[in-house]
Amino acid sequence: MEGHGIGSLISEGAILLGFALVCVLLFRKLGLGATLGYLVAGALVGPQGLGFVGGAESKMGIAELGITLLLFIVGLELNPSRLWRMKQDIFGFGLAQVALCGVALIALLWLPTGFSFAAAIALGLPLALSSTAQVLPMLQSAGRLRTPFGERAFSILLFQDISIVPLITIIAALSRNPADASGPPGWLLAVYTVLAIVGLVLAGRFLLRPLFKLIGTWGEREMFVFAGLFTVIAAAAIMDMLGLSTALGAFIAGVMLADSPYRHELEADVEPFRSILLGLFFMSVGMMLNLHAVAERPIFVIGMAMALIATKAAVIMLLGLAARMPLRSAFALGLLLSQGGEFGFVLFAQAQNAYLIAPEAASVFGAIVTLSMATTPFLMILTRRFRASAAANTEGLDGPRHDGASALVVGYGRFGQTVAQMLIAQGISVTLIDTDPEMIETAGTFGAKVYYGDGTRIDLLRQAGAADAQLILFCQDGDVMDAESLTSIDQAFSKAAIFVRAYDRRSVLRMKGAPVEGVFREVFESAIGMARAAMQCVGVDETERDATEAEYRERDQERLEAQAKAGSLHAGREEFLPALEAFRSADRVAKEKKQ
Numbered sequence: 321m322e323g324h325g326i327g328s329l330i331s332e333g334a335i336l337l338g339f340a341l342v343c344v345l346l347f348r349k350l351g352l353g354a355t356l357g358y359l360v361a362g363a364l365v366g367p368q369g370l371g372f373v374g375g376a377e378s379k380m381g382i383a384e385l386g387i388t389l390l391l392f393i394v395g396l397e398l399n400p401s402r403l404w405r406m407k408q409d410i411f412g413f414g415l416a417q418v419a420l421c422g423v424a425l426i427a428l429l430w431l432p433t434g435f436s437f438a439a440a441i442a443l444g445l446p447l448a449l450s451s452t453a454q455v456l457p458m459l460q461s462a463g464r465l466r467t468p469f470g471e472r473a474f475s476i477l478l479f480q481d482i483s484i485v486p487l488i489t490i491i492a493a494l495s496r497n498p499a500d501a502s503g504p505p506g507w508l509l510a511v512y513t514v515l516a517i518v519g520l521v522l523a524g525r526f527l528l529r530p531l532f533k534l535i536g537t538w539g540e541r542e543m544f545v546f547a548g549l550f551t552v553i554a555a556a557a558i559m560d561m562l563g564l565s566t567a568l569g570a571f572i573a574g575v576m577l578a579d580s581p582y583r584h585e586l587e588a589d590v591e592p593f594r595s596i597l598l599g600l601f602f603m604s605v606g607m608m609l610n611l612h613a614v615a616e617r618p619i620f621v622i623g624m625a626m627a628l629i630a631t632k633a634a635v636i637m638l639l640g641l642a643a644r645m646p647l648r649s650a651f652a653l654g655l656l657l658s659q660g661g662e663f664g665f666v667l668f669a670q671a672q673n674a675y676l677i678a679p680e681a682a683s684v685f686g687a688i689v690t691l692s693m694a695t696t697p698f699l700m701i702l703t704r705r706f707r708a709s710a711a712a713n714t715e716g717l718d719g720p721r722h723d724g725a726s727a728l729v730v731g732y733g734r735f736g737q738t739v740a741q742m743l744i745a746q747g748i749s750v751t752l753i754d755t756d757p758e759m760i761e762t763a764g765t766f767g768a769k770v771y772y773g774d775g776t777r778i779d780l781l782r783q784a785g786a787a788d789a790q791l792i793l794f795c796q797d798g799d800v801m802d803a804e805s806l807t808s809i810d811q812a813f814s815k816a817a818i819f820v821r822a823y824d825r826r827s828v829l830r831m832k833g834a835p836v837e838g839v840f841r842e843v844f845e846s847a848i849g850m851a852r853a854a855m856q857c858v859g860v861d862e863t864e865r866d867a868t869e870a871e872y873r874e875r876d877q878e879r880l881e882a883q884a885k886a887g888s889l890h891a892g893r894e895e896f897l898p899a900l901e902a903f904r905s906a907d908r909v910a911k912e913k914k915q
Contacts, residue, residue: 332373339365340599355454356697358599359690362606373607385553386597387453387662388570389590391481392552394456394474395574396587406475413472413643414479417657421448421635428627438494442671443685445487447628449480449661451693453598458656458700468755468774469649473656476636481568484663488670495674512562517572520555524576532577532586545589551577552590605662605690613683614691621684625691629699633658655703659696660689725751727791728784728816730775732760735821735842736795748791751784776805778812786813793819799827806834828880848872 339361347357365372426444429435435443455477464470528551535543552570559569577586614621633654640650668682677685729740732754740750753775754760760770773780775794786792792813794801801820810818817837822828828839848869855865 335365335372336361336600336603340603344599354599355457355602356694358602359606359694362603362608363611364606365603366607368607368611385556386594386599386601388556388566389552389594390453390456390598391568391571392555392574393587393590393594395571395576396578406471409472409475410479413639414476414482416639417476417636418445418448418480418483420639421632424631424635425628428631438496439671439677439681441494442491442674442676443668443681445490446664446667446671447660447685447689448632449483449663449667450477450632450657451659451661451696452477452481453601453662454659454693454696455656457598458696469653472640472643472645473653476657478571480661481571481663484568484667487667491667491670491674491676494676496676516559516562516569520558520569520572521576524573528573528577544586548586548589549593551586601662605665605693608665608686611687613680614687617684621687621691624685625688625695628660628688628692629658629695652700652703655699656696658699659692661693664689725749725785726789727751727793728753728775728781728786728789730754730792730794731796731821732770733795733797735797736793739793739795743791751789753780753784776800776809778809781809781813786816789813789816791819792816793821795821797823799823799830801827801834802830803832803834806831806836810835825880832880 340358343361343364344354344357347360348354363369367374422445425447426440429444430437430440433440455473459470459473531547532544535547551573555569555573556566560566633651635654636657637650637654640653641647645653665686668677668685671677672679672682726748727740727743727750729736729743729750730753732740732752733756736752736754740752743750752770753773754770755772755774760772771784773784775781775784775796781792786809792809799822801822806818806820818835819838819840820831820834820836822831822839822841824841824843828841831839852865852869855868856862860868
């Protein structure tokens, strides 16, 4: 019997992977995205389709780890300082979105449909949440996750995830199930949330970092995989034991490791598991789609899905306009977050267990959420031309135009200003591009014309005249560019030499292999300059200063190459200082011989 179970599991796995492979390849070829491919594959093989695979609920339990891993990887991209910078969008824009969309959807369900007020709350609030598992991969594949638009979308999604705790509390408070009375009250869940977050922060600082340092010292790469998965699952398990959001726990764990030297290695180790489990999650959603419920009430399901999309898109777009976003960006944000989300299935089950809605209603609204998720790729494709045409003008700021400049300087902060001013001093014509309206206005008071726009976008660079430029210099603050984006820019504008400002060694490693003329760490040259001045102050002559600088640069480059080859920041650490010490000893011997 056990062997039969294993054989059945292998057979189902082969069927799931085969259908997913075909559907995802087909839908990607059609430009519809992988998510819709997984949903269709699940619907085809599930009990409501061809019936090849069953047990969607049990597979969903495993597949939800995909969402947990996704939030962990996103957390790795957000160090605490960056997260603090986004606090207004998270707790301002995010709170407004959940509250206003929730109120609008409750009214939509309560007034015309005949649902009780408690049932309307139990259904309307979950529908206010969007699909993190669908939207974040779309932003990542489009290269927009780290843009202002992507950060605002992510801020809303993050608050939605945080809001799962109070939403569960609201459903528990409305419960008609006597068994729920023994559960913890809402204020205690809030206390649990704060204590759990503090505990994860302390664990990340005092337990996880020493653990990864120990693993890095031993050079056991396989243990990084184990430790990475342990970190995610342990954080999620702690939150689950407290009745809180598992994805939120994984996100906090990721944030605590975001500014550690192990970030990139962890991301690379966890990413394959995230991709597989996230695909299985969407297939499970497709398998759970109750096609009979849709067939019995097709007009209601389709009409409700359309009303859900229209309501959320309109509310989010109005919020975007109130936050002074450009019209087309606000419209794009509304469409991107207009679908229902995966946590809706969890909250519908909570509402069903609380006797607030019937099982049939949970199935029907699950189908509505799934249908709304399936429409998102189509909506983004159909509105692409309208959304893209906005790039030229934002809030009265001029977008870049082709004015025959020889150099494009992207980012006009303290770094970009020095670069641009030195080029202008040599008679090189420069086009300046930045995304900070306040900085653009300030630069204008000093007579500098800075154009508004995201200078990492190929279409905007082309509009600025990159096809005829000799130089493209990326001078933005932060960890912005990577090898993939730089390769795309080089292929689009092969005449231009590309120079890039890098934040630190990790930024340099992310750009390894990119076709650029030079990558400049923002503190590297100034640190060398200070060291030279210090050596001069204590009497080191110029020849020795030059030799020391040349040796340091050579050893640093060797270490960078070793780190890139090994995929770890720890590579070359043991050889770096001994090599410099050997150089100093050899130099001392040579000087003694001369004397």
